[in-house]
Amino acid sequence: MILGAGFAGLWALRRLAQVPVDVLLIDRQNYHTFLPLLYQVAAAELEPEEIAYPVRSVLRTMPNAQFLMAEVRHIDLAARRVEVADRAVPYDFLVVALGSITHFYGVPGAAEHAFPLKTLDHGVDLRSHILTCFERAVHEPDTVRRRRALAFAIVGGGPTGVEFAGALAELIHGPLTKDYPSLDIREIRVVLVEALDSLLPGLPQRLRDYALSRLRSMGVQVLLQSPVTRVTADSLHLRDGAVVLTETVVWTAGVRGDPLAQAWGLPAGRGGRVTVRPSLQSPGYAEVYVVGDLANVEAESHPLPMIAPVAIQQGEAAAQNILRQVRGATPVPFRYRDRGTMVAIGRNAAVAEFRGRAFTGFSAWVLWLSVHLFNLIGFRNRLLVLINWAWDYFFFERAVRLIVPSEAAKARPDLLDATP
Amino acid sequence: MILGAGFAGLWALRRLAQVPVDVLLIDRQNYHTFLPLLYQVAAAELEPEEIAYPVRSVLRTMPNAQFLMAEVRHIDLAARRVEVADRAVPYDFLVVALGSITHFYGVPGAAEHAFPLKTLDHGVDLRSHILTCFERAVHEPDTVRRRRALAFAIVGGGPTGVEFAGALAELIHGPLTKDYPSLDIREIRVVLVEALDSLLPGLPQRLRDYALSRLRSMGVQVLLQSPVTRVTADSLHLRDGAVVLTETVVWTAGVRGDPLAQAWGLPAGRGGRVTVRPSLQSPGYAEVYVVGDLANVEAESHPLPMIAPVAIQQGEAAAQNILRQVRGATPVPFRYRDRGTMVAIGRNAAVAEFRGRAFTGFSAWVLWLSVHLFNLIGFRNRLLVLINWAWDYFFFERAVRLIVPSEAAKARPDLLDATP
Numbered sequence: 001m002i003l004g005a006g007f008a009g010l011w012a013l014r015r016l017a018q019v020p021v022d023v024l025l026i027d028r029q030n031y032h033t034f035l036p037l038l039y040q041v042a043a044a045e046l047e048p049e050e051i052a053y054p055v056r057s058v059l060r061t062m063p064n065a066q067f068l069m070a071e072v073r074h075i076d077l078a079a080r081r082v083e084v085a086d087r088a089v090p091y092d093f094l095v096v097a098l099g100s101i102t103h104f105y106g107v108p109g110a111a112e113h114a115f116p117l118k119t120l121d122h123g124v125d126l127r128s129h130i131l132t133c134f135e136r137a138v139h140e141p142d143t144v145r146r147r148r149a150l151a152f153a154i155v156g157g158g159p160t161g162v163e164f165a166g167a168l169a170e171l172i173h174g175p176l177t178k179d180y181p182s183l184d185i186r187e188i189r190v191v192l193v194e195a196l197d198s199l200l201p202g203l204p205q206r207l208r209d210y211a212l213s214r215l216r217s218m219g220v221q222v223l224l225q226s227p228v229t230r231v232t233a234d235s236l237h238l239r240d241g242a243v244v245l246t247e248t249v250v251w252t253a254g255v256r257g258d259p260l261a262q263a264w265g266l267p268a269g270r271g272g273r274v275t276v277r278p279s280l281q282s283p284g285y286a287e288v289y290v291v292g293d294l295a296n297v298e299a300e301s302h303p304l305p306m307i308a309p310v311a312i313q314q315g316e317a318a319a320q321n322i323l324r325q326v327r328g329a330t331p332v333p334f335r336y337r338d339r340g341t342m343v344a345i346g347r348n349a350a351v352a353e354f355r356g357r358a359f360t361g362f363s364a365w366v367l368w369l370s371v372h373l374f375n376l377i378g379f380r381n382r383l384l385v386l387i388n389w390a391w392d393y394f395f396f397e398r399a400v401r402l403i404v405p406s407e408a409a410k411a412r413p414d415l416l417d418a419t420p
Numbered sequence: 421m422i423l424g425a426g427f428a429g430l431w432a433l434r435r436l437a438q439v440p441v442d443v444l445l446i447d448r449q450n451y452h453t454f455l456p457l458l459y460q461v462a463a464a465e466l467e468p469e470e471i472a473y474p475v476r477s478v479l480r481t482m483p484n485a486q487f488l489m490a491e492v493r494h495i496d497l498a499a500r501r502v503e504v505a506d507r508a509v510p511y512d513f514l515v516v517a518l519g520s521i522t523h524f525y526g527v528p529g530a531a532e533h534a535f536p537l538k539t540l541d542h543g544v545d546l547r548s549h550i551l552t553c554f555e556r557a558v559h560e561p562d563t564v565r566r567r568r569a570l571a572f573a574i575v576g577g578g579p580t581g582v583e584f585a586g587a588l589a590e591l592i593h594g595p596l597t598k599d600y601p602s603l604d605i606r607e608i609r610v611v612l613v614e615a616l617d618s619l620l621p622g623l624p625q626r627l628r629d630y631a632l633s634r635l636r637s638m639g640v641q642v643l644l645q646s647p648v649t650r651v652t653a654d655s656l657h658l659r660d661g662a663v664v665l666t667e668t669v670v671w672t673a674g675v676r677g678d679p680l681a682q683a684w685g686l687p688a689g690r691g692g693r694v695t696v697r698p699s700l701q702s703p704g705y706a707e708v709y710v711v712g713d714l715a716n717v718e719a720e721s722h723p724l725p726m727i728a729p730v731a732i733q734q735g736e737a738a739a740q741n742i743l744r745q746v747r748g749a750t751p752v753p754f755r756y757r758d759r760g761t762m763v764a765i766g767r768n769a770a771v772a773e774f775r776g777r778a779f780t781g782f783s784a785w786v787l788w789l790s791v792h793l794f795n796l797i798g799f800r801n802r803l804l805v806l807i808n809w810a811w812d813y814f815f816f817e818r819a820v821r822l823i824v825p826s827e828a829a830k831a832r833p834d835l836l837d838a839t840p
Contacts, residue, residue: 030555030823047469054821056599069555069823120824135450135489179476380811384804391800401474403450403489404540 001025001082001091003072005032005055007308008292008315009097010377015319017062021326024091026084028071030055033120034376036308037385039160041123042250043167044131044175044401045392048120050384053377072098075264077285093287093322096274097315098261100293100306103254103272109231110155114251117160126250128403130168133248135403137187138180144245150188151246153236155228156253157194158201159343162211164250165192166346169218175401190220191244193236195227195253200343200351202305203358207343207351210360214345228253255306257294269296270303278333280318286325289318299336308375309339342368347393421445421502421511423492425452425475427728428712428735429517430797435739437482441746444511446504448491450475453540454796456728457805459580461543462670463587464551464595464821465812468540470804473797492518495684497705513707513742516694517735518681520713520726523674523692529651530575534671537580546670548823550588553668555823557607558600564665570608571666573656575648576673577614578621579763582631584670585612586766589638595821610640611664613656615647615673620763620771622725623778627763627771630780634765648673675726677714689716690723698753700738706745709738719756728795729759762788767813 002009002016005027016023034051041048059065070084075096081088102116115126130152137149152172154165169190177185192199192215198208199215199222215222223238230237236244256272267283269275273296275283280295282288292311297304304310313336321331340354344365352364359367369389376382422429422436425447436443454471461468479485490504495516501508522536535546553569560566572592574585589610597605612619612635618628619635619642635642643658650657656664676692687703689695693716695703700715702708712731717724724730733756741751760774762784770784779787789809796802 030551030821047467048824049467049469049822052822054599056821060598068559069552131450132489139488178480179474380807383807387800387803387807401450401476402469402472404468 002095004097004099006097006099006292008311011312011315012095012319013065015316017065019323023065024068026068026070026072030069038117038123039164039167042117042126043171044127045167046385046388048124050381052120077265095318096290097292098258098294100255101258102251103256107228110251113231113233114249116251124404131401131403134176134180138183147187148234148245149247152248153191153193153244153246154250155193157192157199160252161192162199163344165190165215165220166218169220170346192220192222193226194224197225203353207358211345211351214349218346261294279321279331280314280334281331291315291318304336310336344368422515424517424519426517426519426712428731431732431735432515432739433485435736437485439743443485444488446488446490446492450489458537458543459584459587462537462546463591464547465587466805466808468544470801472540497685515738516710517712518678518714520675521678522671523676527648530671533651533653534669536671544824551821551823554596554600558603567607568654568665569667572668573611573613573664573666574670575613577612577619580672581612582619583764585610585635585640589640590766612640612642613646613648614644617645623773627778631765631771634769638766681714699741699751700734700754701751711735711738724756730756764788
């Protein structure tokens with residue numbers, strides 16, 4: 001049984017589909033979300049459907065696999081049962097691939113007021129909120145309120161923060177200035193806030209410098225060494241006392257494992273993740289594997305990052321190890337093959353690290369486009385994403401500018417009302 | 421000032437954009453919805469974004485037009501002011517194009533349990549609900565409950581009911597039977613219920629017969645002369661005592677004008693619509709025009725239907741009459757030019773009436789496709805819809821199968837829970 005249809009769960013499923021075992025996949029959604037492009041949904045570049053893929057389309061070619069759409073309520077490790085809603089489903093082997101949740105590090109107000117970016121709903125909510133800010137600003141006579149509605153703060157200078165800041169700057173300076181010709185563009189601010197002294201920590205210095213200067217040339221105000229101390233409905237407070245007046249704080253500063261895993265008895269490791277053996281097995285239960293963001297696996301005494309390539313390789317490795325166990329063999333340790341890192345910044349601009357070599361600019365951007373397009377599941381999604389990207393590239397235009405507030409957004413009526 | 425960015429409001433805007441007057445368009449959404457294709461969103465054929473078009477994209481070419489995203493709370497006809505949220509906006513001329521709402525005819529339970537199909541949210545909710553029924557049915561051991569989850573009733577044999585019944589039958593018998601191979605297809609029911617003795621009343625007999633036999637050959641159970649007496653969460657009751665056990669009742673039986681218009685003092689006409697002069701002016705206020713679904717206009721002693729062509733022509737006519745008034749001339753009566761009716765039933769199947777001639781089958785279907793594609797606003801939307809239609813046509817496949825419950829759906833937790 002596999003819990004979670006993210007990268008780790010889906011790739012485990014794919015590997016298990018090739019052999020004669022029965023597989024049940026459980027997820028609360030009926031689709032897989034291609035999270036590396038979620039920020040483009042928030043930036044009105046892609047439609048949510050284009051980065052989602054129905055689980056049952058994957059299952060069609062797998063006669064040995066079943067799907068159950070349900071929320072996992074409990075794992076009874078001793079009884080080898082997973083509990084959902086009104087039933088308990090037994091398993092022989094279990095792959096726990098439930099992913100991560102946004103980590104607010106206990107910053108006051110962050111959980112209440114900042115926008116996370118972890119699900120399709122988050123992406124659509126953030127897009128709707130940003131566009132609503134513009135709709136309000138255009139009819140707002142008060143300068144302070146108008147500037148506040150037009151200030152957008154992104155917390156976290158990692159890949160997601162950098163990519164979203166760049167995409168948002170391009171959205172604003174391209175399509176939105178055309179949509180709102182009466183607004184003074186100098187009143188619009190995009191602020192990227194990072195606690196450490198550099199963007200993209202972990203990447204080579206040349207790439208970090210490139211990302212910083214590129215974002216600044218796109219009009220993004222980058223504040224380094226600026227830990228966030230507080231978030232309110234209309235402000236962002238930094239440790240040095242500076243206050244950014246804004247109604248939009250996007251939180252990309254961190255993710256952590258879901259605390260539910262610990263509640264079910266899986267051992268807690270670093271960052272809310274679950275401690276596993278090198279084989280990805282849970283220490284106490286040889287039939288339970290934990291993979292993806294939820295698993296705390298170290299390589300060279302550093303925890304592996306919570307990114308798609310790690311999840312994919314771990315999902316496949318867990319499936320292989322289960323097959324070894326089924327055959328009576330011993331599971332082997334997981335070894336991560338680092339295939340490099342890529343971060344898109346904007347039009348013709350990206351940074352990429354690949355086998356110790358660093359790329360910037362157009363070549364890195366083409367590499368980024370190709371790899372993401374290639375990794376999207378489903379030919380149709382690839383085609384539609386390509387059309388949207390081409391549309392944006394050649395016409396400097398975003399097609400997806402609908403304000404479609406979801407349930408979560410409606411819980412914040414203060415921010416939704418289009419008339420101030 | 422124009423209230424409503426539907427067909428009537430948008431076409432009035434387009435006409436007024438060509439002359440030197442200031443225009444303010446108010447709508448609670450920031451997009452226009454192409455309602456004739458909404459049923460395809462509900463049938464998982466099109467993505468919601470593909471039938472929506474941002475209002476500000478229309479406004480870009482109109483320097484004399486402004487847009488305000490807000491809900492109209494009140495029209496003060498005497499003071500010539502429209503009230504939204506916290507402000508009142510004065511007008512010289514007003515075009516009221518606020519459309520219609522679903523009419524349940526007081527059938528007990530219908531408003532609570534039936535699914536309307538009037539907004540993008542409705543379309544997405546209905547799609548999510550239908551797919552959730554399948555997700556539940558596949559894990560439901562009880563035959564009665566499983567059959568109930570797999571029964572889909574559509575109330576209303578007009579164009580929307582016929583089009584949706586056909587699209588749903590094709591969705592089920594194509595993609596969904598592939599997605600749920602373990603379900604017995606004989607347990608799935610699509611029932612179309614009509615109070616009168618014929619589908620598509622008003623169309624020539626040959627077309628009505630064709631629609632009926634075509635739907636039946638697609639597996640749709642058509643019940644004529646079957647007025648609905650009651651709707652519950654899991655059943656649909658007909659006048660002859662028959663009960664259809666179903667958790668999905670789609671209500672396409674009627675629309676009516678929004679009662680708010682009467683509350684604001686606009687005179688009530690037939691079907692909850694507003695009585696207007698032949699010039700589309702409100703009887704009491706020469707500067708107020710009412711157009712589209714909300715206006716009760718009679719031609720040959722029949723009220724004009726609530727369809728897009730009527731709304732478009734009335735929007736343009738009201739704009740022309742306002743320009744006449746601005747120039748000091750007298751408004752002229754509106755005259756509707758009937759350009760025919762078309763109803764799609766399914767693959768290669770449609771009916772069309774055009775200048776007294778009746779078409780069925782492939783030629784009517786090609787005509788339907790062309791006219792709808794041509795009338796979609798925005799080249800990009802046309803391209804994406806064409807891709808989706810081609811995908812469906814050649815691969816017998818629907819790409820959009822995401823369950824994305826909106827706020828409305830979440831208010832019905834009984835129906836949402838994926839595990840029965």
